[in-house]
Amino acid sequence: MSSLAIKIDEVMNLASLAFTEYRKLSGAIKAKFIKQITDEIEQIGDELIHTVMEETALPEARVRGERGRTVNQLLQFAEMIEEGSWVNAIIEEGNPDREPLPKPDLRRMLIPMGPVVVFGAGNFPLAFSVAGGDTASALAGGNPVVVKGHPAHPKTGKLVADAIHRAVEKCNLPQGTFSYIEDSSYDAGQLLVKHSQTKAVAFTGSEKGGRALFDIANQRKEPIPVFAEMGSINPVVVLPKAQEKKYKEISKNLVASVNMGAGQFCTNPGLIITQKEGTLDLFLQALGEEVMAASPTTMYSEGILKNYQTGLSSLLAQDGIATLNLEKVDISGEKAVPVLGTVEARHFISNPEMHKEIFGPFSLVVVCDSADQMEEIAKVLKGQLTCTVHALEEEMEDFKVVIDELMMRCGRILFNGVPTGVEVCAAMQHGGPYPASTDVRFTSVGTEAIKRFVRPVSFQDWPDSLLPLELQRENMLGIWRKVNGRLTKD
């Protein structure tokens, strides 16, 4: 074994050992631990803010906002496990007198799966990295977590990892409850996913990276689930009447969303689909003016900027593409220049190169001749995190099929909004049909994300006093349970 393999073996075995203890803790104790993590993160103070800014070039307000989001996200999970109903307790009482066979007593609840390996995102150095949503949901579910550091923000990663380590220590939890691997090599990732003690994987990043991990995990002797959130182009459909009535407002909001945070969001609206109508010229003109007025921004790493520039050049070289940036665009600088492309639907439909995500402040405006062509486009789209419809309510019925097709292809569908800004709450679905994510049945944002890392277990005729509190006759935790088909707290 290489020294890296030995290191990872040690870390995963520690996690496995910690699991035997950590998984049995009550919701209250796990919640206390998670709250302690938020305290420790807050106590790093401005050092954390400045480190993130230095490593990622994100502006201060955004970094402070993201810290708030990270803390708030952890607290939402803490609150949920403190309350306890999330285990989805289902109780069917037995009946020894049932004919022809006695009915057994069955009690079912969600329990943790085991050590979870988390690959954080580069674009969210706090909210989707070391103490981000994946870590929060895995820990809340009762699973030890091993985070592989992201190369774009090693110092930030270390600061946050140390904060979690302090929380582990202060709460007297086993050391392996949380581990941080500073090695960000591909080998380290591969070894982590292959390790027999790893029971699930969470990843946020590129389609290529996510698919590679997914393949490794599924080729294991004992396959494990990989929840990879791999982003998408997040189509925005602008229907004719909305275009006519609101092209100015829509242009302004869309370009702001495209250029926000240098477009470094997996929900960046990368595709704008509209129709040739009386106001198309005005709409395109307004979009052009907005994008010309938008400022180039520094991206979080040079590699990401380079990818943006290469991807964009290659796309702009495709047949039929023009830009709405009225002056000739020089995209080769040190900042990411916001660009809007435009193309006729027939080119888009026949050229899969145009369906790829370009990570950065870019969006492609696709112009359709007719509602039928819009339908055709909807049908060739791959799986998406989000789809957005800009419309007047009265015209929705005429575009029913388009809207339906969009809904079948995404995890979240928006009306008259922008897809950026992913609310952290129980009603959020962040994940979509492949390649938006590898398992459409789960979300990676919001409290339902805990479901990725837990599994149901049924106890049959188990002695009451030896059952988990959640399933005992007396509902001491006061949680919601489905008892003999009825939801109740009794």
Place this chain on the structure above:
Amino acid sequence: MSSLAIKIDEVMNLASLAFTEYRKLSGAIKAKFIKQITDEIEQIGDELIHTVMEETALPEARVRGERGRTVNQLLQFAEMIEEGSWVNAIIEEGNPDREPLPKPDLRRMLIPMGPVVVFGAGNFPLAFSVAGGDTASALAGGNPVVVKGHPAHPKTGKLVADAIHRAVEKCNLPQGTFSYIEDSSYDAGQLLVKHSQTKAVAFTGSEKGGRALFDIANQRKEPIPVFAEMGSINPVVVLPKAQEKKYKEISKNLVASVNMGAGQFCTNPGLIITQKEGTLDLFLQALGEEVMAASPTTMYSEGILKNYQTGLSSLLAQDGIATLNLEKVDISGEKAVPVLGTVEARHFISNPEMHKEIFGPFSLVVVCDSADQMEEIAKVLKGQLTCTVHALEEEMEDFKVVIDELMMRCGRILFNGVPTGVEVCAAMQHGGPYPASTDVRFTSVGTEAIKRFVRPVSFQDWPDSLLPLELQRENMLGIWRKVNGRLTKD
């Protein structure tokens, strides 16, 4: 394309077409359809019973019982979707005045995934075949179903498929809502799983078969979930005091469970783990007497019998194995002879051949020297559908670690019972860590099985009148919903 490929392409395209309509039906209409299926099945009458008996050699009482179970299972799903709360509606109302950003209105519910391909089981020609639990849960979830026929019961399969076709017709549903592929070749299975319109797969059968489908599905350009329930050896641990006090009763129940239905259950107790204690000899003697008294039974196909005999011969040839059948066993006849093997723990621990499932009326009694050795065994076990503990309550504490290890390795844990007899209800978990099933997060028996074939979608700021009824402001369906964090029917 081969004629088979053309046929399957047609069937899957029909299913996909049906999906656009079927998925939009209300719970009430889908429930009516499912109830119609039960009517049609019941109306086949004794012809169905006799056909199953002829094709599978199962006794009449069992076949009648299984028909009842199949109908009851369908009705449970119908009842659940008629009531409607299963969609897990979560509503977070918006707040335009929130600072620094307005809070969007988010509404989340479960929606169907698309055409599901079902591979029925040979051992349950009704309850886990054409109109079995997989078909019932997929249809209930709003997905068209394509069933690949099982070679062991082609006539039964056709009878039931025709019943479903009649229900489709009587309910005026699109033709592709249900299809039945009579071709039971491996090629047909592979083509079905590879087809781009297939969105999920359910399978019940061998580890080899399930893994093959799982691999094909994961190697697709767009991977799809495969829920394969592949069986297990279902360890039964008999603790010392229970052994001493109840060896007679335990022996009787265990052997009955092992030999029931010729042992053709995925929950057959294939492993009995106990300790060397004062009463071990009596326990083994009682087990021996019971197994000698048990009658050989016809299995459902010659291939299955042959597999049983070959697997058993190979196991009995392993180092350290003896049988508890006191006379020399001739297992080569036309019926499956019930057999109990016995082996010392050290042999079992070091020989993975002994950890394999032998499908049929066989169980291996493993004798441990100590509680520590029992722990060691628990730790080398693979994933299981069930684990069972026979104990007096007072001795449970002393074997805490053993019990804990068992629980980590199974989907259902039983106290003083037998694992055969899988109750169909909401509290059932039928599925376990790999290789018991390919996705431990789901069950294939009981109403929760619907969750395998649905996915969440969130509507953001969507016009109320265009939302699905489940998510509209006024709760017209009267279902349970989580509104702003509170479970309510308001």
